[in-house]
Amino acid sequence: MNDQNVSDPEFKLRYYLDRYFTLVIAVLLVCLLISGWVTYVAYTDQQTETDEETLAVYDSTVDFQHSATAPEDNPLYAAGTELENQSVYFYRATPVVDGEFVYEYETTEPTDVEIETDLELVLRSTEEIDNDDEVLLEHWRQSETVGEETLQQEGSSGEHTIPFGVAIADLEHQLWTINEILRTPEQRPDDDLGSLPGDTEIAVVATTSVTTDLAGEEIEREEVNELVMDPQSGLVRVDERTETEPTEVIETSTDSVPPSVFSGIVIPLLALGSLVAVVGLAVVRSRGRVAPAPDRLRLYEEQRARKRFDDWISTGTMPEEHLQLPTTTVNSLADLVDAAIDTNSRVIEDEQLPVYHFVNGSTRYVYTPPTHLTTESSPTEGEVED
Template structure:
């Protein structure tokens, strides 16, 4: 009971202010829901890639059988084999194949070289280059091929000479290197410019030779532009949640204001709290009316209970008069919400 009374007392004192605060909070929640509905989020679109173009280059190889061999027919052309034999196919044809956009004119340069290199403890001692292909071209149909031949016995002879000059110190290696540049117009008045390159070991011996891997390179060029923003749909969870919370807060706040306006007896609620706290010292009975007694008014019920404890008496509660009293011989200590009414009642009783 005391807990309920305490809550009622606090609401009686602060309920009006709390109710106004709840109504204002509810209005803010409803306003926020309305704002979320009328101002949905905006998403930044990712940049758009356009005018995407690919540039690629590949080196293929082939050889025509010119020497007698049981492996191939004379005059047969063999292509992209893992190994070639020097006696039957002494000349290797190297072809640079280019694949570029076919909707614009593309400028190309090719440089295909044999690189001989002498190393010692992984450090380069010397290097020599032999140009196989050096070309500039302008194409508009998207493809281009350039072919040149390598005399393999001549290469073997030079490699043997390099190895002899090294006198067994370090090692000699040969590789095939490709360097290609391109230039092509791009949308917006810009130009795509770049280079493609790659290397592959060229293993040569007195009896056979081979390219140890593929030699190719590709790249992609493109332009980007901003795409702006787009408006998303309102977050209806936020909208409905804000409306629901707002309506509840407004209703609760309005109820508190109405309850508070009707008026609540704070003194009566405080009496109820004290009555519940000191219930073991209070009994129900009649208020004594005797003109021979001296009546002393006590300001609070709590102080009246202290008097009862000090005098080892009980507090008597008269529900008809809503009055508490402690009788100590000729002294009557009492407390009432309206002490003037008790004073007049005692006077009447004493005169009868």
């Protein structure tokens, strides 16, 4: 009947924008608030990153070299037999352990270095009180200096060596004497040195102090390394306890991290776009340019109604005698369809007349849809959506 169509994109945009104008403005305002806040945070609460650059490094290597020589023939060794870097020495066959402490250093740049090492021979009794952290409790201690060495030079590497000698048999007897003094009368019949709290041991302790200048920064460090000897019934177990870590001169710089492309560009553009859209829509609506023209709107609603009630409408021609019946005019297609349903009738879309109608008894019910548009709002062809 009415093949004019108002479903061109511009009309649809204006139709839905007018229908949901409040919702659209609300969504745009929410986008504006959120994107504005994200933009504000991105540029006022900037993150920082810390960069570290190693300018210079001081590193050291330590080692205890040790050996024992049989002074005379014995069931184990011939006279003059030399044993080197053993984990166990039988001190009745080799009563003296000789050795040297070797300290080497290396830097990443030539510099003045002063290294001073003190070597002590220590008798002590220790007890481990924390298995996880290997914390030692020292019950008593005797010490004497057995060597010292100072190295002053300019360069990027160097070393110095300090010799030492340990008379194990004599020191084992000295340990026994100390324990005898410390024992109570009830303990003295027990000839076991371990009957007192802690473990007695002999240690060569090297304390090294380093002073140097790296990358314009004065460096002072102290290292303590030990060679521990545990006498046990004619033998001594040797354990080297050394640990060194490099000293680094590090330059730290903190730089601001610029916002990402998303938070620094995309989000601000979204905020700007939302603001422009809100202002633009408000201006356009105030000038009455959002809502479609009334006649186009009515025709569009009519076409939607026709499609919605398609199951209740048939196309055909009303007999001439029915056209002469008294008529009742209704205001909308929806009202006509409701009346047809109530009377168990079917609406006819007349192929000759621009009307929808049906007959019930002696009355013809008629609805006449809009058939023309104003020149200003001429329709275009397309498909009407539900």
